[in-house]
Amino acid sequence: MSYDLVVHLKRCNMPSPRDWQTAIVEAGFPVQLDAEFDVDAFSGFLPCPVAGEVAGFEYYASGLSMEDAMDLELAQGTNFSVQFSCGSQPLELVAAISSASVLAQLSGGRLDDPQLDESISAREAIAWAKARLARERGHAADARSAADRPWWKFW
Numbered sequence: 001m002s003y004d005l006v007v008h009l010k011r012c013n014m015p016s017p018r019d020w021q022t023a024i025v026e027a028g029f030p031v032q033l034d035a036e037f038d039v040d041a042f043s044g045f046l047p048c049p050v051a052g053e054v055a056g057f058e059y060y061a062s063g064l065s066m067e068d069a070m071d072l073e074l075a076q077g078t079n080f081s082v083q084f085s086c087g088s089q090p091l092e093l094v095a096a097i098s099s100a101s102v103l104a105q106l107s108g109g110r111l112d113d114p115q116l117d118e119s120i121s122a123r124e125a126i127a128w129a130k131a132r133l134a135r136e137r138g139h140a141a142d143a144r145s146a147a148d149r150p151w152w153k154f155w
Contacts, residue, residue, distance in 0.1 A: 002085045003093060005100040008064060008072065009109030011080035014039055020099070023106045027126050029098035031055075039082075048095040055091035057084045057099070074110060094133060101129030 015023070021033040030051040037046060039061055046059040060083040069078045084100045086092035104111040104125035111120040111128070120128045 002058070002087060003096070004114055005084045005096055006112045006114070007082045007084075007100050007103045007107070007109045008069070008074050008078050008112065009080050009082075009104070009107040010075075010077050011063070013107040013109070014080060014082075015103070015106050020103060020106060024098060024102045027098075027102050027105075029094075029102070029129075031095050031098040033099055048099060050091040050094045050098075053091055055089065055095045057086040057092055057096040059084065072112075078109070090136065093136060097129045097132055101125040 017033060017037055017039060018035040021035045024031050024033055032049045034046060034048070037059075043060055044058060045056055047054070047056040049055055062081055062083075064074075064079050064081045066079070069076075082100075082103060084096040086096040100111055101120075102125070103109065104120065104122050108122045110122065111125050112118070113120070118128075
């Protein structure tokens with residue numbers, strides 16, 4: 001099962017991969033976005049190491065019609081979307097959430113998380129991502145802790 005995030009933005013505000021990567025580092029995320037890919041033409045798995053570990057996500061960019069933008073209640077002039085899809089690997093989620101939140105903030109776009117039915121503004125995107133990743137780390141730590149306990153100590 002995949003986990004999807006979508007950033008809706010004005011195409012003219014889409015940063016270069018190099019600027020995007022710089023902003024990811026400045027936001028404090030341990031993610032290395034490929035600084036040379038074509039944001040319009042590329043489609044598919046985009047390697048995006050996290051703290052030097054192998055990770056990445058599926059990247060899909062497309063134009064957005066005015067009709068679709070209106071249906072989604074997006075800001076006027078929003079005409080581009082980038083979808084980030086990842087699998088069940090935790091580092092893939094880190095790469096996708098980090099990259100999507102920084103793209104939203106940098107472009108003035110809106111980040112949508114369809115699984116949680118949440119829309120996050122550009123201004124709130126990085127704080128949302130950091131809180132979300134902290135929750136994920138907490139769940140992972142709880143799962144590891146539970147796995148380390150003997151089966152008879154269920155309380």
